[in-house]
Amino acid sequence: MSEPIIRVEQLTCAYGPVTVLRDVSFSVQAGEVFVILGGSGCGKSTLLRHLIGLERPAAGRIWLDGAELTASEGAARQALMRGFGVAYQSGALFGSLSVLENVLLPLNEFTSLDPAARELVARLKLRQVGLENYADYMPAALSGGMQKRAAIARALALDPRILFLDEPSAGLDPVTGAELDALIKRLAGTLGLTFVVVTHELASIFAIADRALMLDKSAQGMIALDTPQQLRDHPPSAPVRRFFHRETA
Incomplete structure (x- = not known):
């Protein structure tokens, strides 16, 4: 397998004394549509903000396309950040x-x-x-x-080689959301782009994701990483099962 285009090692994200995520590690392959999911308050947006360089981690390291974002400064950091694109939830x-x-x-x-x-x-x-x-x-x-x-x-x-999308389907009707999902898959396929998508929309997750990383508020970190189908059919824990089967606690 080739070197991943995104690599995260033992990332800890905190705001002052409050730790949101602890010891998160994963990698994303070039051309992959990689989804970050989880319930409200689990740290999805926090992780995204760290991946795009808007926040500095309390600990851990992030590499984007072979360069370490967490060690970069000044002009080198700005050049690295121009190597990816971001589309925010509101547009x-x-x-x-x-x-x-x-x-x-x-x-x-x-x-x-x-x-x-x-x-x-x-x-x-x-x-x-x-x-x-x-x-x-x-x-x-x-x-x-x-x-x-x-x-x-x-x-x-x-x-850019990497595109980060924050809740792209939020606020859209099901048909428009499906059209946007199809656009993401088409751009990934035709342009060879790598997508990292933050979403909690189950329909979108199954439509676009090659793999999905699930965060959990109680665990303060990641609790699952696999294909959406595997997470649905063989959930490794009760929180994963509840999310993918829309069960109450």
Whole structure:
């Protein structure tokens, strides 16, 4: 097996004296759709914030595409963080900019392409998510699902190898959520992207995940890592069984 594109070793995440996650270790292979799941308050968003460099761990190490994020500083850290894309739960589009202008933002900031080339790239990214006819729309004129697609297009602007998605299906109706799941699978397959997706939506987990890591609040860490089908059919513990079979405690 090739070297993983993401490697996490004994990661401990804390806010002051409060430890949220302890001794979390896992790896993600290139081209994999890897889901982080668990109940409310289990640390999914905390883990994501550490993976994308917004928080410093209390202990442990994170490698992204062969470089250690946790040891990087200054310009080297910024360059490493430009090697992945992030789409947040809300979409986080700038409301005063058109869809095209939102996608152009990272290209304007971090590339030396001429303006015509930057616009060509931005329109290509919109085409990849099915929004080529909405470039001049303002975000407020888009549906929730289209805003999520626009956010993914912006996250793709710098051609990252890894894309982090935070609750992409949250707030979407089942049909729109399924369309977004299909987009994730298509982008992973056609572009060879690695996806790390935070979600608790069972339908999405089974639709997109190659493997799923489950966090648990009581355990302050990970309690399972396998394919969704294996976790459903052969749950290793009662919390895993309750999650995948929607059982009460």
